[in-house]
Amino acid sequence: MMLRINKERCTLCEACLSTCPFAALERVGDEIVVLDTCRLCGMCVRNCPVEAMFIEKQGEDLTEASLKETRNVIVIAEYDNKQLHPVTLELVGKGRAMADQISGELACVLMGCDCDKEATSLLEYGVDVVYLYDHKAFGHFTIEPYTNAVEDAIRDFEPAIALFAATPLGRSLAPRVAARFRTGLTADCTTLEVRENGELVQIRPAFGGDVMAQIITPKHRPQMATMRHKISEPARPRHNPGSKVVRRELTDELLQSGITVVNVQKRPPESSISDAEIIVACGRGVGNRETLGLVEELARLIGGQVGVTRPLVETGFANYRQQIGLSGRAVRPKLLITVGVSGAVQFTAGITGAETIVAIDSNPEAPIFQVCHYGLVGDLNEILPILIDSLKG
Ligand SMILES: Cc1cc2nc3c(=O)[nH]c(=O)nc-3n(C[C@H](O)[C@H](O)[C@H](O)COP(=O)(O)OP(=O)(O)OC[C@H]3O[C@@H](n4cnc5c(N)ncnc54)[C@H](O)[C@@H]3O)c2cc1C
Ligand code: SF4
Ligand code: SF4
Known part of the structure; x- marks a missing residue:
């Protein structure tokens, strides 16, 4: 309005x-x-x-009939002009599962420069239509052409659901697109579910983590959400006859931008806790630097990295890059050992993809024991030395 x-x-x-x-x-x-x-x-x-x-009034509320008609799903790929960000296949996997559930089609928007190969590769993962915007104007992320391109694809495909990555690019792009369609957007969803009627249930912690909010967008389309890297399984290859790449017309209006990219300096790549296969995550129960040393030794012995809860970052015991959780990184290790971590919802929001979780905590009522696969109730000062000795022995 x-x-x-x-x-x-x-x-x-x-x-x-x-x-x-x-x-x-x-x-x-x-x-x-x-x-x-x-x-x-x-x-x-x-x-x-x-x-x-x-x-x-703009973007009038949808009628019952039009709500039922819009059943397609669109996901926005992230491409840095060298390769697709791994979150793209996670979005495709999630989008494909949703589209199958509500009998819709899946489209993917790809913006970049000279990215035919990547567009075709997406068809191998169950995408029905790739909307390709291939031009040097998409060589770097500039907000206006990117927003225009996504708007163009959404107007053409008319999806019920649009999913973006919760990356710096996606977090910048999604709100602008939502504003153009005057629709709702839920950021950083930890779980996304779709109902039979096509309604997207966007789940994320709210009110400081006291509740897991289930957010819906009952009257406007598309329903939009950003999804974090490592929250969902990547798409698997899938034979998809009839799928196609649609190269969209690039008008001057679509490409126009008030921003000129003068120079781009890439940060040197750094190893991320998100990619670790084995993690020992420690929390406030660790208490002092000496005990933190035991955690580091355990991680080293099993070839893992050390992750932490937020209080350890706040007290200066660890670096923010090691923080796991809602305001830190999401992780999907094969093995996660938590040591002195209570299992607050903001922490567990980042470990939903962990294959095996072993929890060590002195409080048998700690919520971490509701999400772990194996639990050790006891004092970490006693358990850690025993574990380390047996690994050394
Ligand atoms: C908006 C928002 C975002 C947040 N984002 C994050 C986030 O990204 N990541 C995050 O981790 N937190 C986050 N938090 C904080 C979160 O709510 C919790 O406060 C935090 O996760 C608790 O960390 P903890 O488990 O280390 O500490 P505690 O909850 O204090 O738990 C310590 C645990 O150690 C155990 N313990 C103590 N002594 C011993 C011992 N000797 N042996 C064995 N066990 C022992 C205790 O029984 C307890 O279970 C966020 C909070 C808010 C409001
Ligand atoms: S509608 Fe807007 S401009 Fe008019 S009185 Fe209300 S706030 Fe002021
Ligand atoms: S005519 Fe109406 S819109 Fe124009 S100045 Fe007067 S009150 Fe405002």
Whole structure:
């Protein structure tokens, strides 16, 4: 919805300026302009003596019938002009499963420069249509052409669901696309489920983690969410006859950008806890640097990396890059050993993909024992030396 002023009718009496409780109207020359602070309360509309103001509805609510019709799923690939980010195949895997469940088709938007090969490769993973935007303007991420391209694909494909990666690129792009369609967006979902009627249930911790919120978008389409890397299984190769790459027309309007990329400096690649196959994650129960040393020794002996809970980062015991959880990294190791970690929902949000979880904690009621596969109840100061000795022995 948007406040509009009919300039033909407006007599510039300025009555609305003093009516607005949010100082959201201003006279600029011969017109009244609406500022960003407008809350659409409608007071000015009611008080305008010549009925020059009105609130325009955009993106009308969907009817029952049109809600049922939109059943396609679209995912936005992430490509750095060398390779597809691994989260792309996770989005494709999730999108394919959803599309199958609601009998829809799956499309993938790919933006880049000289990326025919990557577009074709996506067809091998169950994508029905790849919307390809191949131009040097997509050689680096610039927000306007990227937003225009995704908008173009969504208008053409009319999906019920649009999934983005919860990466810096996806987190920047998704809100702009959502604003264009005046639809809802849930960021950093830890679980995504789709109901038979095509409704997307977007699950993520809310209110400081006190609840796992189930968020739905009942009246607008597409339903949009960002999904974190390592939260979902990557797509597997799948024979998909009839799938195709659609090379979209690139108009000047679509490519226009107010940003010129002058130079790009890549950060040197750093090893990430997200890629580790074995992790020993320690929490506040570890208590001091000496015990942290035992955790590091255990990790070294089993060829793993050390991960931590947020309190250890906050107290300066560890680096943020080691933090696992909602505001840290999501991980999918084959083996995760937690030591003195209670298992708060913000931590477990980052370990849903771990294959085997072994928990060590002195409190038998700790929530971590509800998510682990093997639990050791006891003092970590006793258990760690025994484990280390047996591995050395
Ligand atoms: C918006 C938001 C985002 C957040 N994001 C994250 C996040 O990304 N990652 C994260 O980890 N947290 C995050 N948190 C914090 C989270 O809520 C918890 O506070 C945190 O995970 C708890 O860390 P912990 O398990 O190390 O500490 P605690 O909850 O204090 O648990 C310590 C555990 O150690 C055990 N223990 C103590 N002594 C011993 C011993 N001698 N032997 C064996 N066990 C022992 C205790 O029984 C206890 O279970 C976030 C919070 C908010 C509000
Ligand atoms: S109250 Fe109505 S007529 Fe007067 S300035 Fe505002 S919009 Fe124009
Ligand atoms: S709709 Fe309400 S907030 Fe917006 S300009 Fe009018 S009075 Fe101000």
